[in-house]
Amino acid sequence: MADWTEVYRPTTLSEVRGNDKARDAFHEWATTWDDHGQAVILYGSPGVGKTSAAHALANDMGWETVELNASDQRTADVIERFAGRAAKNATLAGSASGGGARGGDTESRQLVILDEADNIHGNYDRGGASAITKLVKDSGQPIVLIANEFYEMSRGLRNACEDIEFRDVSSRSIVPVLRDICRREGIEYEQDALDAIAETNDGDLRGAIKDLQAAAEGRESITKEDVVTSGRDRAMDLFPFLDAVLKEESAEEALQSAYRVDETPDDLTKWIENNLLAVYEPAEAARAYDALANADRWLGRVRATQNYSYWRYATDNAAAGVAAARDGTKGGWTRYSRPQFWPGSNDTADDVCQRIAERGGLSIDTARRDVLPFLSAMTHHCKPRELTVAMAAAYELDEAAVSFITGSGESTNKVESIVADAEELRAEAIEAHSGGAFAGDAREVDAENKAGADGSDDAGREHETTGDDRASDTAGDVAADDTGDDDNPGADEDEDQAGLNDFM
DSSP: OOOHHHHTOOSSGGGOOSOHHHHHHHHHHHHTHHHHOOEEEEEOSTTSSHHHHHHHHHHHHTOEEEEEETTTSOSHHHIIIIIIHHHTTBOTTSOBOTTOSSSSOGGGOEEEEEETGGGOOGGGGTTHHHHHHHHHHHOSSOEEEEESOGGGSOHHHHHTEEEEEOOOOOHHHHHHHHHHHHHHHTOEEOHHHHHHHHHHHTTOHHHHHHHHHHHHTTOSEEOHHHHHHTOOOOOBOHHHHHHIIIIIOOHHHHHHHHHTBSSOHHHHHHHHHHHGGGTOOHHHHHHHHHHHHHHHHHHHHHHHHOOGGGHHHHHIIIIIIHHHTSOSOOOSOOOOOOOOOOOTTOHHHHHHHHHHHHHHTOOHHHIIIIIHHHHHHHTGGGOSHHHHHHHHHHHTOOHHHHHHHHOOOTTSHHHHHHHHHHHHHHHHHHHHHTTTTTSOHHHHHHHHHHHHHHSOGGGTTTTOOOSTGGGOOOGGGGTOOOOOGGGOTTSOGGGGOOOGGGGO
């Protein structure tokens, strides 16, 4: 059966229900675009008709559409290649559209639609946020940004655009839509059934249509009882889901909440893992990480076999397992952060992984997959500070790299001070490991003069190592025992390499 939300998508703005004021403002924006040339942000809850309104407007205006899902294709390169080319008044085939950037033939225009624009966040998207801001400022074509959370977008982007809010659709506006669909599908209905669907979805028109289709499947008529038995839980947002798993609900309840979130199990696992330490005590976290490890094993089987039935076991462990690891419920408010995804083409990620691989004698893939996640977990938001400083010193990290690993802001005083302390710590460690070779330039001159006088050339060069080779750190060094090489001056140089422990 075809998806009714697509079959009955509005084809003109006049068919958009429940947001008359927003609809009229959107139409006004389009008809006066020659005068202002601004992009527009349509924002509001999921399912209220924002994307449908954008396509309906394009149909009304006779404009072509170029659509880009910002959460799936959000790199600067992709935005420039697809959306940017259209916004600069070029067709998808690469030829120039007639009419010029503004004031030309409106029928030759292309409406650039960027969906989920609030899911673009700085470094995680490899320049996507700044690329979109630049795009809306320089565009020669109308651009519509679709967002659920207006204030999740950068201030610069918000200020560069007009904004129109789409409010939740009232049940009074939802019912006529459901009634019209039933008539067109030839389905008899009880009015109470349609009222119940509208009330249950509480402003979500798309969800109401999905519920109607579920209730009507295989039936020629629907009653209120049919709606009750085939009801769909209202979708849950990610942050309430994290509260449910990490703070409030039992294992069984957390599992049911996971089924209500419109995210894949691998993404849910990343969200839980990234925020676990912000809530759990160490003993709870240890048990929870066991459950997440099991979830990751099942996700690995999905990737290896493409058998997505294994997803259920990943969800069992990530949601129910983590909730079961908690001792009771927890209160208070927690600022949850988005997980860091490490795409292969991210310059900062590549540089960090290269450093880890070189210090540890690992492959870059192993550094990315097995070491980087643990460094991120151990230094989340630069805590504990001493360990973060030691890590920055061991791997010679700059502000961008520390920000990437810890999730803290690159330009914050906290990150800048950590990098400064790491440089000082590294200098101290190099001198300590140099055997006194850096006690001062005068000492080196004296040694050279003495070597010239008595031929003992090695006297001043016995310890002439710069220490650079000794600053390497391996993943194993983090947990390695201190073997006491200071008491054994004859130890091999390879055994005198500086790991994280040497910086702590």
